[in-house]
Amino acid sequence: MENYRCIIIEDEPLAMERTRIFVGKVPYLQLAATFDNALTGLAYLKEHPVDMLFLDINMDELSGVELLESTKISSQVIITTAFPEYALKGYELNVTDYLLKPFTFPRFLQATEKARVQLAEPALATLDYLFVKTEHRLEKISVPDILYIEGMRDYRRIHTRNKRIMTLQTFGELERLLPADQVCRVHKSYMVGMANIEAVERSRILIGKERIPVSETYRSAFFSCIRQE
DSSP, X not given: OOOEEEEEEOSOHXXXXXXXXXXXXXXXXXXXXXXXXXXXXXXXXXXSOOSEEEEESSOSSSOHHHHHHHSOOOSEEEEEESOGGGHHHHHHXXXXXXXXXXXXXXXXXXXXXXXXXHHHSOOOOOOSEEEXXXXXSEEEEEGGGEEEEEEETTEEEEEESSOEEEEOOOHHHHHHHSOTTTEEEEETXXXXXXXXXXXXXXXXXXXTTEEEEOOHHHHHHHHHHTTOO
16 A cells, blocks of 8 residues: 655644544554644645645644645645634635544544545646636636736736736635646746746746746746756
8 A cells, every 4th residue: 555645734732643643543644744833834845745734724823724825735635623614715725625623533534535545546637728716707717828927915817818817816726726837936926827938038037028027936946847947
């Protein structure tokens, strides 16, 4: 049986110990690390990707929801929380499962089995479109048509070849929906459509008349995408 590496991000000591004990009972889970706050957990994930993440929601400094909204997480995410009102938000963020504390071991095992099945399944073919939530409807967007996406306070404006769309969906949500080899995050306020880049000048990307900055945080990942690093 294949082993899957996991981490726990949980700021309640008793809940942390309970989840740790449950992980130890599952033969295919290998606990790589535990963290009592989301910031240190996020820093670890950037350097050490894992298969599963057990994530508490209500934490100081950076909540579980804020973590998922702020960055792309490749792990299967299993939310653990005492607050049922976060369930809808969790599923909007495409989490694998949602465990309401105090959860039992059978319920915990059900969540890990769901994650294990998804990890074992071959990746589905990437769709060339997605549906984005606007104020009144779901708008269909062709991925190859995306020029760039810019952050505008609470909104993200998606510029395509033939229209512009405003959405409240976060960059983190859009990163999870969009194929990373086609639409790449290059700045805290920008993502770009790789097929529509005309040129790169130092730390600026040229798309039509736009000059989009590449920040130091995303520079390495961007240049890896265009294989020019």
